Amino acid sequence: MLCARNICLRQMAKGQWAAQMAFWRFVKNSRVTVDRLIEGWSDQTRVAAAGRHVLAIQDTSEIKFSTSEDDRRGLGKIKKGNAYGVLLHAMLAVDGDTGNCLGLVGGQVWTRGEKNETPHAQRRLADKESLRWVTTAEQAVEVLAQARTITVINDREGDFYAHWAHTPADNVELLSRVMHDHRLMEGGTLRKAAAGLPFCAKAVIELPKRIDRHARKAHLSLRFGAVVLKRPEHTPDKDLPESVPLNFVEVVELHPPRGAEPVRWLLLTTHKVASAADAWQIVAWYKLRWTIEQLFRSMKSQGLQIEDSQLRSADRLKKLVAIAAKAAAIVIQLVQARNGPETLPACFAFSAEEIEVIEALNKSLQGKTLLQKNPHSPNTLAWAAWVIAKLGGWSGYASHRPPGPITFHNGLAQFHTLVGAWAIAHV
Numbered sequence: 186m187l188c189a190r191n192i193c194l195r196q197m198a199k200g201q202w203a204a205q206m207a208f209w210r211f212v213k214n215s216r217v218t219v220d221r222l223i224e225g226w227s228d229q230t231r232v233a234a235a236g237r238h239v240l241a242i243q244d245t246s247e248i249k250f251s252t253s254e255d256d257r258r259g260l261g262k263i264k265k266g267n268a269y270g271v272l273l274h275a276m277l278a279v280d281g282d283t284g285n286c287l288g289l290v291g292g293q294v295w296t297r298g299e300k301n302e303t304p305h306a307q308r309r310l311a312d313k314e315s316l317r318w319v320t321t322a323e324q325a326v327e328v329l330a331q332a333r334t335i336t337v338i339n340d341r342e343g344d345f346y347a348h349w350a351h352t353p354a355d356n357v358e359l360l361s362r363v364m365h366d367h368r369l370m371e372g373g374t375l376r377k378a379a380a381g382l383p384f385c386a387k388a389v390i391e392l393p394k395r396i397d398r399h400a401r402k403a404h405l406s407l408r409f410g411a412v413v414l415k416r417p418e419h420t421p422d423k424d425l426p427e428s429v430p431l432n433f434v435e436v437v438e439l440h441p442p443r444g445a446e447p448v449r450w451l452l453l454t455t456h457k458v459a460s461a462a463d464a465w466q467i468v469a470w471y472k473l474r475w476t477i478e479q480l481f482r483s484m485k486s487q488g489l490q491i492e493d494s495q496l497r498s499a500d501r502l503k504k505l506v507a508i509a510a511k512a513a514a515i516v517i518q519l520v521q522a523r524n525g526p527e528t529l530p531a532c533f534a535f536s537a538e539e540i541e542v543i544e545a546l547n548k549s550l551q552g553k554t555l556l557q558k559n560p561h562s563p564n565t566l567a568w569a570a571w572v573i574a575k576l577g578g579w580s581g582y583a584s585h586r587p588p589g590p591i592t593f594h595n596g597l598a599q600f601h602t603l604v605g606a607w608a609i610a611h612v
Contacts, residue, residue: 186489186508186509186512187512187515187516187594187597188594188597188598188600188601189598189601190488190489190490190591190594190595190597190598191489191490192489192490192491192493192494192505192509193493193494193495194208194209194212194496212496212501212504212505213501217504218504219294219503219504219507222504222507222508222511223291223292223293223294223507225511226288226289226290226291226292226507226510226511226514227288227289227290227291227324227328229288229532229533230278230287230288230289230290230328230329231328231329231330231331233278233287233288233529233533234278234287234328234329234331234332235331235332236331236332236333237280237281237282237287237332237333238280238281238282238332238333238334238336239278239279239280239281239287239329239332239333239334239335239336240278240279240280240281240336240338240470240473241276241277241278241290241322241325241329241335241336241337241338242276242277242278242279242338242473242474242476242477243274243275243276243277243292243318243321243322243337243338243339243343243477244274244275244339244340244342244474244477244478244481245272245273245274245317245342246272246273246275246481246484246485247263247264247268247270247271247272248263248270248271248272248273248484248485248491248492248506249263249264249268249269249270249492250269250270250271250492250494250502251492252269256497257269258496258497258498258499258502259296259498259499259500260296260499260502261296261297261298262297263297270296270492271294271295271296271499271502271503271506272293272294272295272296272297273292273293273294273481273484273506273510274292274293274294274317274318274321275289275291275292275477275480275510276289276290276291276292276321276322276324276325277289277290277476277477277480277514278290278325278328278329279473279476281334281336281470281473284473284476284521285518285521285522285529286476286514286517286518286521287529288514288518288533289510289511289514290321290324290325290328290329291321291324291325291328292317292321292324292510293317293320293321294503294506294507295503296499296503306419307421308421309421309422310347310422315342315343315345315348318339318342318343318345318348319347319348319351319352322337322348322352322357322359323352325337325357326354326357332356333356334356334357334358335356335357335358336357336358336359336360336456336470337352337357337358337359337360338360338361338470338471338473338474339359339360339361339362340361340362340474341361341362341363341364342364343361344361344362344363344364344365344453345364345365346367346414346416346417346420346425346429347420347422347425348361349414349429349431349453349455350425350426350429353455358454358455358456359453359454359455360452360453360454360455360456360467360470360471361452361453361454362450362451362452362471363375363376363433363451363452363453367412367414367415368414368415368417368418369412369413369414369415370413370414370415370428371413375412375414375433375451375453376451378410378412378433379408379410379433379435379451382408382409382410383408384406384407384408384437385407385408385409385461386406386407386461386464386465387404387405387406387407388404388405388407388465389402389403389404389405390402390403390405390468390472391403392448393475395475395478398445398446401442401445403438403441403448404438404439404440405436405437405438405448405468406436406437406438406439407434407435407436407461407464407465407468408434408435409432409433409434409435409458409461409463409464410432410433411430411431411432411433411458412430412431412432412433413428413429413430413431414428414429414430414431415427415428416428431453431454431455432453432454432455432456432457432458433451433452433453433454433458434450434451434452434454434458434464434467434468435449435450435451435452436448436449436450436452436468437449450468450471452467452468452471454467476517479517480510480513480514480517481513483513483516483517483590484506484509484510484513487590488513488516488590488594489509489512489513491505491506491509515534516590516593516594518533518534518566519534519566519569519570519573519574519593520570520588520589520590520593522565522566522567522569522570523567523570523571523574523587523588524567524587528562528565528567529565529566529567530564530565530566531543531564531565531566531568531569532564533566534566534569535569538604538607538608539600539604540564540569541607542600542603542604542607543568543569543572543573543600544563545607546572546575546576546600546603547559547563547568547571547572550572550575550576550581552581556582556583557581557582559571559572560583570593572596572600573593573596573597573600574588574592574593574596575596576595576596576597576599576600576603577591577592577593577594577595577596577597577599578592578595578596579592579596
């Protein structure tokens with residue numbers, strides 16, 4: 186997938202019938218399960234997390250596949266209207282100090298069955314899809330056991346009382362953008378409490394480009410405080426504590442550019458927030474949530490084109506999504522590694538044989554001047570990324586435009602061919 190920048194089994198096989206059948210047998214094999222594929226996501230992440238403050242960022246993406254009224258391919262409904270597909274809930278580990286992607290942690294891939302007729306508010310957490318936010322956080326505790334601190338980060342959908350009650354632990358913090366106007370023990374609601382405080386600081390932050398907006402600078406005003414959430418009055422989960430103490434941070438773009446949607450983030454967290462500096466740190470960590478959006482983009486139209494798959498079985502499509510998530514995470518790591526100085530080992534993305542090929546290529550791709558040489562330490566991911574980017578057409582000069590995902594996909598395609606030739610030569 187990485188080399189072909191495609192999830193089509195036939196195209197990945199490059200016309201080789203035996204390879205195509207091997208891919209087909211793999212996704213068809215009943216012993217290859219989605220759970221085992223997801224378990225394999227975190228093999229390198231466990232090692233990379235040791236001693237770090239890890240932001241465990243989770244979110245859900247809906248992956249639509251084309252169907253007809255007569256053939257739904259075993260898929261359930263997603264989104265609104267007549268859309269069918271697979272849901273991917275993934276958690277990505279990001280270094281809280283450097284912002285670098287450490288790899289996937291865990292998650293879930295599923296397709297919906299029959300609609301649950303019991304109203305959402307009357308169902309226990311165990312009977313809701315939202316349970317995934319809690320169970321994936323539990324996976325993080327096990328996978329990231331060697332981390333110094335774990336901060337689980339959610340978007341608005343992960344803001345619900347049971348999550349705040351169940352997830353935080355000794356070295357596990359929780360940070361989420363607010364969806365619900367939670368009731369407070371002292372009376373009133375969260376939004377009213379925040380609105381009653383004056384802004385106490387200002388700053389300018391860089392907003393990354395998204396599908397619905399241009400990259401730009403945002404002039405933000407900040408306020409923060411402490412609250413105690415009150416257990417929802419009619420929750421069917423009667424084992425939840427009566428209250429949960431939390432801190433909030435709100436940033437507001439009071440004067441956005443004409444035509445731009447203003448930034449307004451109300452964030453809740455278990456982290457201590459005793460000063461404006463603490464509050465800005467919370468904002469900075471939440472900004473890194475965008476990394477998981479890059480993962481989903483790399484899987485879809487701007488990367489692997491996962492939604493174009495023609496596999497006919499929902500079971501096989503779910504496996505393909507699980508594999509594509511791992512491939513997309515490696516692309517993100519390579520793109521980030523281009524800048525250094527992160528020292529993740531090259532073995533996080535490449536086999537021992539492939540690293541031998543990279544070593545040989547590194548010698549041939551370097552020029553005579555210092556500016557034309559690979560500046561990174563041997564056997565690091567940054568060192569390997571420099572070689573792959575050069576194969577993909579990048580000039581190698583730091584002053585030139587840095588290589589992006591497409592350059593890395595092109596480089597990996599060239600690299601795949603060279604690894605095959607290397608294997609033949611060393612039989």
